[in-house]
Structures are given as C-alpha cells and as structure tokens.
Amino acid sequence: MIFACCILSGNAQVAGYWYAKEFSKDISLYKAKAYLFGDVLxxxxxxxxxxxxxxxxxxxxxxxxxxxxxxxxxxxxxVLGFYGDYWNETGVVYQGFGFKNFDKDAATEFLDKIQSAIDANVKFLRKNTDNNNIVFRHDDMDVLIWTSTTSYTIRLFWNGFDSSWERTAFERSKRRFERKTR
Known part of the structure; x- marks a missing residue:
C-alpha cells in the first residue's frame, strides 16, 4: 500500500493518501490515533x-x-475525519483523508452553531426543499445546509474536501459528544 502524509499549516491538521475503497469507523479510529499523538497531544x-x-x-x-x-x-x-477520492497521473484511485481538530470548547461552539443555524432558518429551508440553502464560514471551513422532505444535509468544505453529513450522523455526533464531555 502506498501512504503519503503531509502536514498542513494552521491548526495542526493532517492530510494524506490511502489506497482503499472506503473508510470505515475502524480505519478512521486507527488513523486518528496516530494523528492525535503526533499532532495534537x-x-x-x-x-x-x-x-x-x-x-x-x-x-x-x-x-x-x-x-x-x-x-x-x-x-x-x-476530530473530524474527512475522506475523498483522488486520482494520480496514471489513473490510480486513492482515498485521500484529512483530520481537523477542535478542542472541547471549539467543538461545542461548532456543533451549536450548526444546530442554531438550522433552528433559526428552518422555515426558509423547508419553504423550498432542496433549493433553499444556508451557508456560513466557521474557522477555515464552509458549511452548507439544505433540507429535503424529511431531513437535512450538511456539507462541509475544508482543505479540498467536500463531505456530506446527514442529519442522523450529525445529531448522533453532537449528542454523544455532549454526553461524554460533561
């Protein structure tokens, strides 16, 4: 397997390439451990x-x-683990990854800002589902949110990644984070 790591300037974030079809929570956990002791702790x-x-x-x-x-x-x-496909010059597909760290207070602020934006704009978003959107910048990340008939989707744009975060995963992340950091 080919693995390359590149440290990015700024908030001790890391990106790299991993030859794989998809990332699971297990692979994310495995890679995040090295990121945490190397770049955060x-x-x-x-x-x-x-x-x-x-x-x-x-x-x-x-x-x-x-x-x-x-x-x-x-x-x-x-830690947010971002994943996306990249192709090299010969057409080999790689799965790129990057980790973005938020300390506890910054994480709480970020998660609350997303929830507050949704709550404050729910009428506008539901007025024309899929077509009405809200967007804001948080730190070095752009956050785009829209609704469908029964849910909402959050897209995070960071460091070349464009990742979707559906309602269930967002709410589960927020709830578990709050419960485990009390």
Whole structure:
C-alpha cells in the first residue's frame, strides 16, 4: 500500500493518501490515533494515556467524528475525519483523508452553531426543499445546509474536501459528544 502524509499549516491538521475503497469507523479510529499523538497531544518519553471514541460516521463514508480525551495533558475535543477520492497521473484511485481538530470548547461552539443555524432558518429551508440553502464560514471551513422532505444535509468544505453529513450522523455526533464531555 502506498501512504503519503503531509502536514498542513494552521491548526495542526493532517492530510494524506490511502489506497482503499472506503473508510470505515475502524480505519478512521486507527488513523486518528496516530494523528492525535503526533499532532495534537504530542509524543514524549513519558507514558501518556489517552482515549479515542468513534462517535458516528456519515453514511456517505466521507466524514467520521471522533472524541478524544487525555487527562494528563488536560486535552479533549472532537476530530473530524474527512475522506475523498483522488486520482494520480496514471489513473490510480486513492482515498485521500484529512483530520481537523477542535478542542472541547471549539467543538461545542461548532456543533451549536450548526444546530442554531438550522433552528433559526428552518422555515426558509423547508419553504423550498432542496433549493433553499444556508451557508456560513466557521474557522477555515464552509458549511452548507439544505433540507429535503424529511431531513437535512450538511456539507462541509475544508482543505479540498467536500463531505456530506446527514442529519442522523450529525445529531448522533453532537449528542454523544455532549454526553461524554460533561
């Protein structure tokens, strides 16, 4: 398998390439552990305990959410795992991935902002489903939201990724994050 990793400037985010058809929560969990100790928590000669809990994966396979806690470093937060297809010059398909970290407070703010935007604009969104949209920028990410007859979809645009986050996965991520970080 071919694996390349590239550290991006800014908020200690990482992107890379992985030869695979799709990413599951298990693969996301596996890759996120290396990202967390390498780019968020740091690696030291002392033994450091931390936990990573998969919260939810979007049915599209493009987005996974994970909670992390490290009591010794006093760090906890939310990691979004982004996945998308890329082709090289010879036509080989790779699955690209990237992780975006939010500390606990930033994660709460991000999740609440999405929910508040939906709640404040629900009449507009439902007035013309699929056609009426709302969009906002949060940090370095654009968030696009629209409704269908029975649900809503959130699209996150970050670092070249365009990932769909359906209502069920968003609400499950938010609920589990809030419950586990009380």
């Amino acid at each position: 740091g690696s030291t000669p002392e033994v450091t305990q931390f936990e990573v809990i998969p919260l939810a994966a979007a049915s599209s396979g493009e987005l996974t959410t994970l909670l992390y806690k490290c009591e010794s470093n006093e760090k906890e937060g939310l």
